[in-house]
Amino acid sequence: MKWILALTAAAGVLIAGILAYVFLVLAPGLPALDAVTDYQPKIPLRIYTADNALIGEFGEEHRDFVPIKDIPAVMKNALLSIEDARFYEHHGVDFIGATRALLADLGGGFHQGASTITMQVARNFFLTQEKTLNRKAKEILLTFRIESALTKDQILELYMNQIYLGQRTHGFSSAARTYFGKSLDQLTIAEAAMLAGIPQNPVRHNPAVNPQRAKERQILVLKSMLKKGVITEAQYDQASKEHLTITGRQQFDSHADYVAEMVRQQIVAEYKDAAYTSGIKVYTTLLKADQDAAYEAVRKNILIYDQRHGYRGPEVFIRLPQNEDERDDAIDEVLRQHPANDKLLAAVVTESSPKLIKAELASGESIEISGDGLRFAAGALQSNAKSDLKIVPGAVIRIIQDSKKHWGVTQLPEVEGAYVALDASTGAYRALVGGFDFNRKKFNHVTSGWRQPGSSIKPFIYSAALEKGFTPATLINDVQLSATSEEALRWDPRNDDGKYDGPITMRTALAQSKNVVSVRILKSIGINTAYQWLPRFGFSKDKQPDNLTMALGTGSVTPLQLASAYAVFANGGYQVTPWLISKITDAKGKVLKEFPTPSAGTEETRVIDARNAFVTDSMLREVTRSGTGAAASVRLNRHDLAGKTGTSSEAVDGWFAGYAVNIVAVAWMGYDDPKSLGSREFGATLALPIWIDSMRVSLNGKPEIQRPVPDGISNAEGDWMYTEFLNGAGIKTLDIDTTSVTSP
Structure with a gap:
């Protein structure tokens, strides 16, 4: 009897000591609950088109x-069935499970499965992952x-938005986008079960990294859902057999990486580090359809050009080991x-002949x-290559599938391209593609690529000439300068096609892009006239030559x-300033800043006469x-x-460079x-x-527009001219010096 009393007393002392330790030592040192009662999740900066397509994060x-x-019921049911089936019944701790976990601790182990949702919230928000009794x-x-x-x-909401799910992804909504490219409300039972299986071990059960283990875990989730009665036997059978396409990468609604980077730089400059964590949303002026068309057009036509100029060979060569495992490792690594x-x-x-290539992809396929898939690289398959x-x-090669799902050999292009579309009235960006691929080259050719414009500068020289009395009907001699000059010329420009038509109208000269005529026009109006005229359109003076080569776009x-x-x-003569953020x-959707659409066509922004x-x-x-752009009217069937x-x-x-509507x-x-x-390539x-290809989408459904004729011009002898250059007898005769030229 005495030993029982002594044991009881000792137990009482031990319990009292434990309670004292818990309430006098551990409890006072616990952190405040602000992190969960005033939950402020780290939400990334997100960037959207004007029509709400996500383009960057x-x-x-x-x-x-x-x-x-x-959060859809299927996602909640999948999670609770595997992580905490009695979540809405217990008070935070499942004592049977907790006792089992403590005994496992004493034995040197730790049974993670005993943790309830609330316990996981406590651990994830406030504690380390160490496996000790003190931490437990x-x-x-x-x-x-x-x-x-x-x-x-509220507890479940915290958990489902905070939990880490692999691939730098937190919360089930983001995981749905990362792994399946879907929003939560679009998930199937099979997909929800796959995601619900990740929290126990985000590395082992990551479907992008360990698809087999993720599948095994998914089946356990589905069985648990069936056992709990939240899905039927038929739903279980269908979900367990459903093929899932897993990406494991951030999914965006449109390819606009260069635009997203432009916005990121601007937002970070203003909001500093808070830009990355406070959930800022930026809405741009881009239109998804226009941006998608531009992206596809740039890539498609760069590849077409690249293929016109031949196959350059494999990207690299590796030795394939005889041992199968070593071979697989070598393939995976390269x-x-x-x-x-x-x-x-x-x-x-893995095998090659003039009629067949066998190869392995990163997916293991x-x-x-x-x-026809071999045609582009046929020469590289010959014995004498x-x-x-x-x-x-x-050999490591590039391949692509055609519309019929047939594989073909291709290659990464060396050439670059760019495209930008603006609203001509307001300057709002509608599409921007800064290069073939942002991940390869982050240089934005649209905003930073200073290049010679060639003949695309000519309309601005012609525009300046109109102010000096030229008209589209003015005749200029299309012959080499050396043919009409007695001077010894250091520079004798030629037409690209080597053809010279003698006296032709300015309209025809621009349509046919006659180099010699453009130089003669510039010589006649004076280099300084054009040099002072170009800045009206936003061109930088310091980027333009102050000599006759200006007419050929050497700036x-x-x-x-x-x-x-x-x-x-x-737009009828008004300068616009490109703008991107609206x-x-x-x-929470509260507007921090809003940028109204600029007024179109105010007298303050007029830079040339209507x-x-x-x-x-x-x-x-x-x-x-x-002229040289006639293919546009034919292919787009517009006038x-x-x-x-x-x-x-x-x-x-x-x-x-061009426009419509x-x-x-x-x-x-x-x-x-x-x-x-x-030598056979031109603009x-x-x-x-x-x-x-880009404008086909941008102009789709937009009716053709005829511009109203402004005051002060007349159609004389079949073409337009300023009325001030008319006299009683008809078109004023101009004294145009086309017989000599000063070398630049």
């Missing part, structure tokens, strides 16, 4: 905050405090170093390429600057009707297009290390196809 943690009422006791105390401070729904470039996938060749060109086992412009300049002709909100804009526009329309091709010296740059756009192609694009073959 920046922050250390990928997270959406979704209120518990908006703190966790239980915090669990009770959380249960008394928050409702069950393909990690050569990631997919959108639809251009890297593959390691084995593919075969034959027939050069070693650096030849496709052999161990420097960016695609954005050129688009803004052409907008002046498109609204900035906080995480007459000048109209007459120049009429000549630019001729370019797309009968209201205006624009100009441009090819710089030696075909280093190819351009097309209220959209002005510029396309460019060239090498970052300037070199010729080819019409390089940039115009990009412009056409």
